[in-house]
Amino acid sequence: MAGFKHLVIVKFKEDVVVEDILKGMQKLVSEIDAVKSFEWGQDIEGEEMLGQGFTHAFLMTFEDKQGYTAFVGHACHVEFSATFSTAIDKIVLLDFPSVVVKAAT
């Protein structure tokens, strides 16, 4: 779907148990209706030059910017963010209205 996207790419600290972070995210997206879809992945190409050390991508989709704003201000997100921020070594966030050029059929 198009909608408004919240893209997070990270490198976790070495001692972080990624499974635990994922459990927290799963709970978060199940609790907040504004999150219409959520998918993630771990880079498997390992082209370190081009991955720049980032290993995981998390992508959430909202119906629109308002949905994203509701998510950001939601108490569950505020609480989760505090935990998440202690787990990361590096992060890039990009938030954008998605432009669909070729749609999945």
Place this chain on the structure above:
Amino acid sequence: MAGFKHLVIVKFKEDVVVEDILKGMQKLVSEIDAVKSFEWGQDIEGEEMLGQGFTHAFLMTFEDKQGYTAFVGHACHVEFSATFSTAIDKIVLLDFPSVVVKAAT
């Protein structure tokens, strides 16, 4: 859709006409069947600290890793990549099998 994702986030050089790059990408994904979906966006939050200067995200979806490999080796991709690489100031690539936690309804 789930599938295999090719995520590219970039900061373009200052003199780059992003519209031209996009036209090239549109042509590319229309020429290569292995690309099942393609969407992109320009960050509008402008939280420079967390965007780290990156401004655009491009996300392609393939049916599987084999589809992605076919895309990477496709002559049109090889040709486009040469042009694209001259336009970017910074780039991060992440390639991963997507795990769908919450699906768009």
